[in-house]
Amino acid sequence: MSVSTTFDLLLRGGRVIDPASGIDGIKDVAVRAGKVVTVQADILPTSAKEIVDVSGKIVLPGLIDTHAHVYQYVTGRFGVNADMVGVQSGVTTLVDQGGPSCMTLPGFRHFVAEKALSRTYAFLSAYLVGGLEGHYYPSLYSPDGVDIEATVKAANANRDLVRGIKAHAEIGGFARWGIRVIEMAAEIGRRADLPVYVHFGQLWGLPASGTNGEDVDTILTRVIPLLRSGDVLAHPFTRHPGGFVNREGEVHPVVRAALDRGLRVDVGHGSHFSYRLARKAIAAGIIPTTLGADIHGYNTHVPAPAGTPDEHADDENHPFASQAKFSLVQAMSSMMALGLTLEQVVPMVTSHPAEMLGLSGEIGTLRSGVDADVTVLVEHPGRYILRDNEKTEVIADSLLQPAFCLRAGVRHDATAPILPRAVAA
Numbered sequence: 001m002s003v004s005t006t007f008d009l010l011l012r013g014g015r016v017i018d019p020a021s022g023i024d025g026i027k028d029v030a031v032r033a034g035k036v037v038t039v040q041a042d043i044l045p046t047s048a049k050e051i052v053d054v055s056g057k058i059v060l061p062g063l064i065d066t067h068a069h070v071y072q073y074v075t076g077r078f079g080v081n082a083d084m085v086g087v088q089s090g091v092t093t094l095v096d097q098g099g100p101s102c103m104t105l106p107g108f109r110h111f112v113a114e115k116a117l118s119r120t121y122a123f124l125s126a127y128l129v130g131g132l133e134g135h136y137y138p139s140l141y142s143p144d145g146v147d148i149e150a151t152v153k154a155a156n157a158n159r160d161l162v163r164g165i166k167a168h169a170e171i172g173g174f175a176r177w178g179i180r181v182i183e184m185a186a187e188i189g190r191r192a193d194l195p196v197y198v199h200f201g202q203l204w205g206l207p208a209s210g211t212n213g214e215d216v217d218t219i220l221t222r223v224i225p226l227l228r229s230g231d232v233l234a235h236p237f238t239r240h241p242g243g244f245v246n247r248e249g250e251v252h253p254v255v256r257a258a259l260d261r262g263l264r265v266d267v268g269h270g271s272h273f274s275y276r277l278a279r280k281a282i283a284a285g286i287i288p289t290t291l292g293a294d295i296h297g298y299n300t301h302v303p304a305p306a307g308t309p310d311e312h313a314d315d316e317n318h319p320f321a322s323q324a325k326f327s328l329v330q331a332m333s334s335m336m337a338l339g340l341t342l343e344q345v346v347p348m349v350t351s352h353p354a355e356m357l358g359l360s361g362e363i364g365t366l367r368s369g370v371d372a373d374v375t376v377l378v379e380h381p382g383r384y385i386l387r388d389n390e391k392t393e394v395i396a397d398s399l400l401q402p403a404f405c406l407r408a409g410v411r412h413d414a415t416a417p418i419l420p421r422a423v424a425a
């Protein structure tokens with residue numbers, strides 16, 4: 001590489017961590033025409049038109065949020081603005097989890113994916129109705145509301161956008177219809193050859209007839225055999241019944257075996273996240289593959305789109321304990337407060353989600369030649385108290401916050417109104 005090359009932009013002197021390239025050190029990132037040209041130490045400053053001093057900051061491949069809800073206006077109060085949780089929050093790539101369905105995917109492409117400045121993909125809902133009003137009405141999610149053929153067809157016709165299938169394995173649905181919907185979702189995943197992302201943890205209330213003989217602690221055990229390597233178990237640390245820790249307080253023994261045969265774990269943090277259960281599962285050696293913020297209109301305070309129904313009581317209707325503010329970067333701090341290292345957490349938002357999306361080497365890396373999607377974080381040292389909705393508190397000895405990101409070389413400052421502020425205890 002000749003030093004006389006002119007770069008458009010040089011991010012100078014930050015700690016660059018790019019797990020996919022095995023890079024961790026003080027380096028400069030050079031960008032030209034929206035692409036990463038090179039990452040190396042001491043690039044000549046005169047070689048660039050613009051220099052941004054990022055010394056003391058952390059420079060990462062553009063962050064990937066594996067669990068977003070950004071089908072704004074179509075999913076009622078649930079779907080939030082893509083760029084608010086995306087580039088305005090230091091996140092360059094979003095994966096909408098189950099907002100669009102085979103019936104509503106064209107709208108998602110036209111009104112969200114093509115309009116957002118953030119790179120946007122979808123895990124297509126296994127259900128015809130997708131994520132309408134945040135899956136609020138359980139009766140819409142029966143096996144009668146699934147069309148395997150149509151969903152496989154929509155996925156195959158939109159491979160650029162659809163990178164997986166979303167389904168829910170939880171007691172409210174099992175009590176109504178048993179395991180059939182999950183079998184159908186698994187078949188869609190197999191036939192479209194896409195990963196299936198399975199929500200665990202109670203979502204819907206029980207029917208009047210009760211559990212119908214279904215036991216929440218058997219759901220994981222029965223669903224895992226239907227899943228393939230690359231499929232994703234989500235919300236392991238939910239405080240709702242049905243996560244990785246059973247009612248005896250033990251991590252389900254099937255989880256380890258599932259991970260050993262290539263299933264993945266996505267935190268899908270959300271406001272149902274339990275530090276108590278996360279601590280238990282992590283101590284048992286369950287290290288999540290990917291992170292995922294799971295921010296939506298029920299756990300943050302954002303204005304509801306005009307014309308949406310009144311707010312209703314809902315199990316998901318619990319704002320984040322920190323003034324209903326959250327971000328993927330705050331979820332990274334959450335993991336670090338549980339004892340995971342920055343080096344363990346960075347792959348969960350970069351190289352691992354790129355693998356989940358079948359986009360390794362294209363995103364989630366700063367390899368030369370890729371689109372210059374770059375996230376710059378500030379680490380504030382200090383003592384911070386993080387709280388969950390069980391009122392468990394954990395102490396973080398530093399807090400990460402996004403400063404700005406580049407999306408294909410274009411700078412976006414971290415200005416989202418839902419970003420938590422760093423207030424030391």
Ligand SMILES: [Zn+2]
Pocket residue numbers: 067069097268294
């Ligand atoms: Zn979600």
